[in-house]
Amino acid sequence: MSVIIILLIASISVAGIFLAAFLWGVKSGQFEDDYSPASRILFDDKPSSTTKTQ
């Protein structure tokens, strides 16, 4: 019986983590723009872009 209680706690907290991840994803706007992130990852970053001297 006690095993079942541990399992219960485990399963609900795992589900809770996914719920939290979903809420966080919505809140941070990850579902708003479905075009830019997909294209952004394909751009080559030239080293010159990271140096911001002057």
Place this chain on the structure above:
Amino acid sequence: MPTPVTDKKLHCYHCGENCLNDKIHSDEKLFCCEGCKLVYQILNQGELCEYYSLNENPGISQRIKVRKDKFAYLDDQKIQCQLISFRDDKQMHVTFYLPQMHCSSCLYLLENLHRLNVAVISSRVNFTRKEVDIVFLTPQTNLRKVAETLTSIGYEPYISLNDLKEKRPAINKSMVYQLGIAGFCFGNIMLMSFPEYLGIDASEEGLRSIFRWINFGLAIPVLLYSSLPFYESSWKSLQHKFLNIDAPIALAIIITFIRSAYEVISGSGGGYFDSMTGIVFFMLSGRILQDITYRHLSFERDYTSYFPIAVSVLKENKEIPTALPDIKPGVTLLIHHGELIPADGILTKGKAFIDYSFVTGESLPVLKEVGELVYAGGKQTEGRIEILVIKEVAQSFLTKLWNRDEFTKPGINKSVSFVHLLSRYFTYIVFSIAASTAIYWQIHEPTRMWPAITAIFIIACPCALLLSNTFTNGNILRILGRNHFYLKSAQTIEDMAKATHIVFDKTGTLTTTQQQDITYQGTPLTAFQQQQVAALAAVSSHPLSKALAKHLVQGPGIDVTGFKEITGQGIEGFVNDDLIKLGSSQFVTGCTNPQPGTTIFISIENIVQGFFIFSNHYREAVPELIRQLKGQFRLSVLSGDNEREKENLQRLLGKKATLLFYQKPEDKLQYIQHLQQQGEKVMMIGDGLNDAGALKQSDIGIAVTEQTNNFTPSSDAIIEAKQLSRLTEFFKLCRANRNIVMASFILSIVYNVIGLFFAVQGNLSPLVAAILMPSSSLSILLITFGSTSLLAKRMKM
């Protein structure tokens, strides 16, 4: 990258437009104009030429130059404060709307803005909203410079009067959170309920109550948070003394919870938490599906989205950029080439050549002399003018249309969905069943009364009706959106099904502004002469010249020298040493024009050859569309234009159709009102700002646009011009909506009757509820989605 040599036409490396000659080039790359070349050079210097390798000719034509100090008003502290989202002594955050954004190259370039302006710390694009968030260091650069950097690479920020108003509310995400939480609770409660249904060993009694209490705990967030939309909506409807569909649903949710909580606390049963949370979850998903919004479109635009944020006021010979709301009658405005006139006024200096296509729908510019009245909404097309303001911006001829009392009051034109009426009958029936059951059990066995009554409310909530309605609407909206017909809300579907009278605008709706029919009368021109005329016309930026250049075939090796353009008159120049004049009859022949309509006269070496007649080009799909609509609806055409096309249109629309010409925006609105008073459900199809009042007044206003990136006046729906021909099919789909909702509703009543059979006896077991609820919901989902999709497939949408 080798330039395509085989292609006869030369394309601009930047924007892909045809090049007139091969004179403008840089690094062996051809450009159509100096503007495009300049952008290329800037990008080349910033080592951003990857822009050109991501997509072919990704640029936007730069033929129309932006005035140098256009963004001077961004130095104004007051305007700045209203535009920027954050500032401290080191940096500023600003969001610009860039309507030109269209591909991954744009994304690449805009996110690498720091290579062109080192003071830019970051720039991040939101592609669906076509916005870029820019963070920059303040002493090193300023708002104006950032805007100018963007403009220099072809992305001129669109800053309108609308930006001065309060910030747009953020997209409401709370319903998504509510759905997420309802889904989480529903899923877990379902799992926890299994032991209850499958039977648990008597020795494990303690375990059973743990499961029940966990369910109880999980149901609380659904009751208190996820169901909020239903409580709010039903409370609002009750305040207006109107019983909408949400009221019985909210009641059912609360009763189910109380009954289940009582069972758990008293230890008499497991309750109906799974049914309750499940229903909330399904109904919320239906709502979200139905409320789908097209983020790249706006249905709420008014004149403020078209008007500039600031204009130059002339004071003691100095140009002072001033925010538009601060313009008072009596000041003198300087209107630059290509700018919108923001307030009614009197022309005091310069020759106005005003394009009123926004207001009247007439595509050709109108000439105004000093002393004449000019109305707000016109666009100055040639040179600079000064005007003396006589009316405030909000009081002008055009903007008054929006400030009408009818429009500012909420609730105008709002029809009520038949679903609410249906649910009302449904509720009355449920209440009477509940009452008779209560009386029956009160007499025979009072202890069973409460279980029976609560069970009736649990089983007979009109959630099936709500589900079938939201899912059908949601799917129809999705199908129409896929076919480039975007509806503002689900209610528009029902309104469309009820339409009886269709009113068309002519210019821009039935006809296209992209193309004009050109015919020639006079001494026939040789092929070479045609090429000469085309070459001359190509130099000018006047809309008629451009249309003419497009109409005639261009040839190679033709030189234009001594080009002169006389505003409002015509153009002349030496083409291969022949003096050619193009323009008004007055300009070319010296006497006034005997021909009606729009004409361009032509003379070669001072010998008048003939004239070109310009007429509106009807969209290809229009005759067929009208033929289909003629039988089903009464039709009208309202045009701000002259009567030239009357016969033609009458033939097209048939004798019964009403045709009205010389219609001002106000007249159009009144005509719609007139029809509505006769009991017609009016659908207005228009395109320009001149139709905006009528679009708003009509029961269904549809804005036609060549491209969804363009601005459209506020309306209930937006349709892409190409899709106009399919309007009858869209009508069919909208009419099917009601039948599908009714069919699935009848099915749900069957489920309800089965449930009620158990409920009135007072022995509705949670297991029966748990089977009935998901099976009815799922079958409704299948029917609504399946039948709408099937219908769409049969209509090849």
